[in-house]
Amino acid sequence: MARWHGRYALQDVFPVLFSEIVNKHHSVLEMGRWEQLRWQWNVVEDEIALSQVAREELLELKQLLVGVEPKLSGEDSWVWSLNGTGTFKVKDYYNLLMRNPAGGLMEQRKIEALDVVWNSWLPSKVRIFGWRLIKDGLPTREQLVKRGIIAGNEDSFCVFGCQCQENINHLFLSCQVAVGVWEKIYLWLELDIHPLVECSEDLLQMIDILHRVRSPRRVGAIWLTVCWSIWRHRNDIVFNNGVCNIAEIIYNVKMYSWWWLAIGNKCKVTCNFYEWNQCPLLYL
Numbered sequence: 001m002a003r004w005h006g007r008y009a010l011q012d013v014f015p016v017l018f019s020e021i022v023n024k025h026h027s028v029l030e031m032g033r034w035e036q037l038r039w040q041w042n043v044v045e046d047e048i049a050l051s052q053v054a055r056e057e058l059l060e061l062k063q064l065l066v067g068v069e070p071k072l073s074g075e076d077s078w079v080w081s082l083n084g085t086g087t088f089k090v091k092d093y094y095n096l097l098m099r100n101p102a103g104g105l106m107e108q109r110k111i112e113a114l115d116v117v118w119n120s121w122l123p124s125k126v127r128i129f130g131w132r133l134i135k136d137g138l139p140t141r142e143q144l145v146k147r148g149i150i151a152g153n154e155d156s157f158c159v160f161g162c163q164c165q166e167n168i169n170h171l172f173l174s175c176q177v178a179v180g181v182w183e184k185i186y187l188w189l190e191l192d193i194h195p196l197v198e199c200s201e202d203l204l205q206m207i208d209i210l211h212r213v214r215s216p217r218r219v220g221a222i223w224l225t226v227c228w229s230i231w232r233h234r235n236d237i238v239f240n241n242g243v244c245n246i247a248e249i250i251y252n253v254k255m256y257s258w259w260w261l262a263i264g265n266k267c268k269v270t271c272n273f274y275e276w277n278q279c280p281l282l283y284l
């Protein structure tokens with residue numbers, strides 16, 4: 001079923017044949033045998049039982065496999081197949097991740113948001129958090145219900161007690177706690193806007209408004225630090241019986257964003273925390 005010959009899995013190239021054969025889960029080595037040092041394919045046990053279409057596909061498959069055989073000697077080894085060199089490159093994997101499980105491209109806006117997240121001036125753990133956020137891969141309560149880890153109904157309600165399903169758009173944007181945090185952050189950044197209802201769009205809105213004068217890497221870092229701080233606060237409530245405190249979230253946003261942007265060697269935000277707290281736009 002895996003991709004081992006050509007660019008596509010053979011089950012996708014010959015779907016009718018695949019649906020009719022019984023040995024679907026055999027390894028390549030189980031699909032033939034060595035006879036006097038020559039490899040003989042034996043893909044189908046009983047060709048007579050196949051439909052006409054499947055037999056035609058089988059004929060094509062046999063032609064495709066002419067000259068293809070397992071190696072009789074030598075060790076098996078892993079080969080990176082995403083480029084022509086066989087050598088692992090992060091960029092290849094990044095491009096692969098940009099595709100959704102169905103193999104199609106992700107929506108353009110999500111790709112743009114992921115680009116911002118990936119290139120922001122933040123520690124890798126926070127960028128990975130952002131990556132999961134944009135791809136809706138964080139273990140919110142709604143996700144845990146979908147995966148059957150917790151029961152539905154009230155168990156999936158927001159931990160801040162507002163009787164709504166806890167999903168990423170609620171938790172980071174429309175929840176009463178998130179709205180309270182963003183209000184103060186917008187004031188701090190001197191922005192006259194409101195949170196949108198979808199995370200990628202909200203991130204890009206902030207970039208669009210500020211990018212002419214500020215680096216998207218830094219603006220993206222602030223947006224992501226807000227979500228990171230809300231998520232940590234939420235986890236503190238879930239796992240440590242913490243108490244909801246919007247002022248503490250806002251302080252953490254300012255503190256962490258200053259720490260990461262000022263300490264990051266490449267970023268060179270040069271101010272002390274007092275200056276940052278007073279007017280971040282002067283240093284972004």
Ligand SMILES: [Zn+2]
Nearest residue numbers: 158160162175
């Ligand atoms: Zn809520």
